[in-house]
Amino acid sequence: MGASGACIETTIRDEPRGHVGTLANRVAGVPGVIDVDGLTKTFRVPVREPGLRAATKSLFKREHREVVAVDAVGFTIEPGEIVGFLGPNGAGKTTTLKMLSGLLYPTGGHVRVLGHEPSRREAAYLSRMALVMGNRNQLNWDLPASDSFDLTRAIYRIGAADFAAQRDELVELLDLGAQLDKPVRSLSLGERMKAEIANSLLHRPAVLFLDEPTLGLDVTMQRRIREFLAGYNTRHRSSIMLTTHYMADVEALAERVIVIHHGRVLFDGALTDLAARFGGHKTLTVTLGDPDQLAHLTGGGFGEVVEVAGASVTLRVAADHAPAATARLLGEFAVLDLSIEDPPIEGVIELAFASGSP
Amino acid sequence: MRALRVALLHLRVSVMNELQYRANFFIQLIQSLISVATGLIVLALIFDRTPDLNGWTRPQLLVVLGIYSIVGGFFGFGLEPAVVRIMGDVREGTFDYVLTKPVDSQVLASVRAFRVWRLTDVVVGIAVATWGLVALPNPPSLTELAGGVVMLMAGFVALYCLGLIIVTGAFWYTNMDMVQDLFTGMYRAGQYPTGVYPRWLRLVLTFLVPIGLAVTTPSQSLTGQLTWQRLVALLGFVTALVVVTRLIWKLGTKRYSGASA
Amino acid sequence: MTYLRLYATLGRQAISTNFQYRLNNFMFLVGMIAEPVVYLVVWSSIAERQGGALDGYTPGMFAAYYIVWTLVRAMNITFTPFGWEERIRDGTLSGHLLRPIHPVHYDIGWFSGWKVVTIVMWLPIAVALALVFEPTLDPTWQQCVTFFVAIWGAFLLRTMLLWVLGLITFWTTRVTAMFEAYFAAELLLSGRLVPLDLMPGWARETARWLPFESSFGFPITALVGPISGRGLAEGLARQFAWIAVSALFLAWAWRHAVKRYSAVNG
Numbered sequence: 001m002g003a004s005g006a007c008i009e010t011t012i013r014d015e016p017r018g019h020v021g022t023l024a025n026r027v028a029g030v031p032g033v034i035d036v037d038g039l040t041k042t043f044r045v046p047v048r049e050p051g052l053r054a055a056t057k058s059l060f061k062r063e064h065r066e067v068v069a070v071d072a073v074g075f076t077i078e079p080g081e082i083v084g085f086l087g088p089n090g091a092g093k094t095t096t097l098k099m100l101s102g103l104l105y106p107t108g109g110h111v112r113v114l115g116h117e118p119s120r121r122e123a124a125y126l127s128r129m130a131l132v133m134g135n136r137n138q139l140n141w142d143l144p145a146s147d148s149f150d151l152t153r154a155i156y157r158i159g160a161a162d163f164a165a166q167r168d169e170l171v172e173l174l175d176l177g178a179q180l181d182k183p184v185r186s187l188s189l190g191e192r193m194k195a196e197i198a199n200s201l202l203h204r205p206a207v208l209f210l211d212e213p214t215l216g217l218d219v220t221m222q223r224r225i226r227e228f229l230a231g232y233n234t235r236h237r238s239s240i241m242l243t244t245h246y247m248a249d250v251e252a253l254a255e256r257v258i259v260i261h262h263g264r265v266l267f268d269g270a271l272t273d274l275a276a277r278f279g280g281h282k283t284l285t286v287t288l289g290d291p292d293q294l295a296h297l298t299g300g301g302f303g304e305v306v307e308v309a310g311a312s313v314t315l316r317v318a319a320d321h322a323p324a325a326t327a328r329l330l331g332e333f334a335v336l337d338l339s340i341e342d343p344p345i346e347g348v349i350e351l352a353f354a355s356g357s358p
Numbered sequence: 359m360r361a362l363r364v365a366l367l368h369l370r371v372s373v374m375n376e377l378q379y380r381a382n383f384f385i386q387l388i389q390s391l392i393s394v395a396t397g398l399i400v401l402a403l404i405f406d407r408t409p410d411l412n413g414w415t416r417p418q419l420l421v422v423l424g425i426y427s428i429v430g431g432f433f434g435f436g437l438e439p440a441v442v443r444i445m446g447d448v449r450e451g452t453f454d455y456v457l458t459k460p461v462d463s464q465v466l467a468s469v470r471a472f473r474v475w476r477l478t479d480v481v482v483g484i485a486v487a488t489w490g491l492v493a494l495p496n497p498p499s500l501t502e503l504a505g506g507v508v509m510l511m512a513g514f515v516a517l518y519c520l521g522l523i524i525v526t527g528a529f530w531y532t533n534m535d536m537v538q539d540l541f542t543g544m545y546r547a548g549q550y551p552t553g554v555y556p557r558w559l560r561l562v563l564t565f566l567v568p569i570g571l572a573v574t575t576p577s578q579s580l581t582g583q584l585t586w587q588r589l590v591a592l593l594g595f596v597t598a599l600v601v602v603t604r605l606i607w608k609l610g611t612k613r614y615s616g617a618s619a
Numbered sequence: 620m621t622y623l624r625l626y627a628t629l630g631r632q633a634i635s636t637n638f639q640y641r642l643n644n645f646m647f648l649v650g651m652i653a654e655p656v657v658y659l660v661v662w663s664s665i666a667e668r669q670g671g672a673l674d675g676y677t678p679g680m681f682a683a684y685y686i687v688w689t690l691v692r693a694m695n696i697t698f699t700p701f702g703w704e705e706r707i708r709d710g711t712l713s714g715h716l717l718r719p720i721h722p723v724h725y726d727i728g729w730f731s732g733w734k735v736v737t738i739v740m741w742l743p744i745a746v747a748l749a750l751v752f753e754p755t756l757d758p759t760w761q762q763c764v765t766f767f768v769a770i771w772g773a774f775l776l777r778t779m780l781l782w783v784l785g786l787i788t789f790w791t792t793r794v795t796a797m798f799e800a801y802f803a804a805e806l807l808l809s810g811r812l813v814p815l816d817l818m819p820g821w822a823r824e825t826a827r828w829l830p831f832e833s834s835f836g837f838p839i840t841a842l843v844g845p846i847s848g849r850g851l852a853e854g855l856a857r858q859f860a861w862i863a864v865s866a867l868f869l870a871w872a873w874r875h876a877v878k879r880y881s882a883v884n885g
Binding site (some may be wrong): 101103105122154 | 621625627628629632635636639687710711713714717718719720747847877878881883884
Binding site for chain 3 (some may be wrong): 381384387388389393395396400403404406407408409412468520533535536537540541542543544545546547549550554555556559617
């Protein structure tokens with residue numbers, strides 16, 4: 001286990017440094033739409049200790065601690081790619097997106113999007129990209145959405161024909177027709193979100209950064225947003241980078257995923273490879289009809305026992321062995337209920353560390 | 359007296375909370391000093407040109423300025439935060455939490471929020487008023503002093519009643535921000551004794567937006583200009599106001615409970 | 620001239636939005652008149668005591684001064700420096716930084732539209748005040764034109780000045796005392812408290828070197844007088860000069876504020 005553990009760790013760590021080959025065959029040396037190399041962001045955080053003496057001391061001498069939020073991240077994204085940017089909370093996803101959009105200055109490294117350096121915040125760059133974060137409120141609540149669209153048009157200096165075409169397309173794709181002329185205040189949360197998204201894309205950006213676009217939405221809404229993004233990408237060949245917690249978002253949209261944790265890229269490649277490499281197991285949950293057979297099941301070498309709850313046992317089984325194990329279980333026991341699940345993405349990542357550490 | 363215990367508890371929590379931010383004390387103190395300094399400069403400008411303003415001499419106006427600051431201090435310390443909190447609760451629909459507690463809702467709603475550092479206005483105000491009193495040719499007698507304190511408290515109670523009535527209006531008509539803006543604007547008029555104003559404004563500032571009552575009347579007592587009869591009459595008015603306010607509050611909360619089914 | 624569409628759109632939408640809140644606007648204006656009425660009553664009573672006029676200002680002239688004051692004050696109200704803290708905290712600032720225009724255009728354009736609604740709501744109040752306080756007002760057409768230009772210049776100037784002041788928030792949140800000190804100085808040296816002619820000499824001298832008078836006292840005096848043709852021209856020139864200076868200062872300060880923000884918050 002030790003040798004293979006070290007093998008996994010090396011594979012995780014070494015691969016993402018420098019540029020990784022993408023799914024499409026790249027001509028060496030030709031820059032992508034998004035080029036990131038050694039991108040680093042360090043924050044100086046004041047250290048505050050409890051207690052009166054520490055508080056008084058802090059009035060005179062402030063102590064700081066350095067937090068590395070993003071650690072030498074590198075990747076290249078081609079025109080038209082949709083990339084899922086995955087990682088648990090605090091992994092550095094939002095920080096990276098902010099650096100890509102120019103909101104945050106990198107502490108080190110090199111980043112270029114559409115040939116521009118984002119932190120220079122050139123109008124030419126800002127007019128061709130969009131960052132959509134879930135809680136943004138760009139629309140004027142007292143006026144109809146169409147008024148806010150007009151304002152966006154004025155801000156981005158979109159020509160009349162382009163504006164009409166893009167607005168109509170977005171309204172159609174997002175099914176907003178009926179909501180355009182009512183004050184935004186009177187729209188439901190889902191309708192408002194759709195209108196906000198439409199508003200963010202009126203200038204037809206070539207690059208989209210989406211931070212948790214489906215967070216907090218109901219299932220129908222989530223599906224509709226995914227369909228919309230896929231359709232938008234197909235029509236306009238815009239590059240899309242989205243961060244998300246939901247595996248469903250990634251499965252529906254992104255062929256390629258970048259996994260980030262503790263500020264470092266852990267994995268960059270096809271989604272199927274990720275599941276294969278780290279998620280190489282499945283979770284079987286069996287509910288027995290006869291609780292007396294529990295001991296036979298748990299001791300029967302079917303797989304690693306994760307949890308026992310009443311007459312239900314949860315097992316972790318290697319993916320290739322799952323069909324065989326299922327057949328055996330069904331054959332040897334009176335089974336009331338059986339479910340087979342893929343591991344959740346966070347679990348996969350956590351497992352990756354667990355196996356990677358010495 | 360459960361209500362009193364609750365009030366003291368809230369106060370203690372607020373104090374402990376704000377003591378953490380000691381810098382805020384200095385910031386608030388500077389603000390109080392700036393306010394009072396501005397007032398003093400205005401008085402200097404006035405008395406550069408005239409020996410008295412509508413019969414009020416310079417030391418007397420110092421007392422008025424001091425009382426204005428004291429009233430403002432108590433207002434910012436206890437009344438304003440409570441009113442803002444109630445308005446916020448009604449808007450967000452969380453006012454139910456007040457109504458379902460086993461303490462009288464009016465008392466509870468009135469004592470929930472305190473901004474301790476606003477008391478710097480009171481301290482500065484006392485200093486200025488004392489300066490004025492000391493400079494008076496005839497310092498106030500004990501009864502006049504007592505009268506001043508009584509009227510100060512009465513005036514504050516009157517302001518409290520006004521604040522509560524406005525807030526209760528929110529139970530019927532949620533957008534009371536407008537009315538708040540209106541009354542905040544008129545508050546400044548209390549900086550000078552109401553005698554300066556035309557009669558109609560004087561009445562408004564005494565009985566409608568009682569900032570005039572709260573500032574002018576104690577000042578009058580402290581400077582020996584308040585008659586017994588007037589004091590009693592005004593106390594009677596304030597008492598009636600308290601009763602009316604309570605009635606309106608009861609009506610309002612009943613309406614609120616009925617409306618938010 | 621591509622900013623024309625932006626300002627036109629912003630102005631139009633500000634008018635639409637604030638028209639919905641016209642009653643709020645009206646009540647706010649009504650509350651606002653307490654301050655000038657206090658000053659008016661105090662100074663008029665002193666004038667009467669001095670035998671009818673104080674430094675040449677009769678109660679009728681004070682009335683004119685303080686009634687026009689209400690419009691100028693309304694035109695002066697702009698994005699408060701206290702608003703930056705919330706803007707930073709609730710993500711509005713990041714939203715602005717993602718768009719290809721300087722956010723000051725947004726504020727200037729929006730408030731300009733708002734001012735149109737304000738002026739309309741002010742008219743009945745002005746009439747009521749005029750009926751009660753009987754102002755002496757008899758301006759020439761040059762004064763009227765200058766006044767109209769000057770109130771918009773005052774709005775623009777104060778918007779930029781307070782914008783720059785608010786940017787201090789990027790470096791520290793302990794700004795209340797600083798802002799209050801600024802406003803206190805402004806109160807005394809702008810002509811808001813009392814016509815600058817009535818302030819002591821040292822105050823008048825200091826005010827000449829500060830922009831406060833250009834954003835408040837000058838527009839009032841332009842209409843109410845006494846002022847010569849030359850005084851009108853000088854006042855306008857001074858106003859434009861201050862606008863130019865604050866614009867430069869704003870551009871410089873904003874660049875540094877953004878750098879600071881992007882280094883720390885994003």
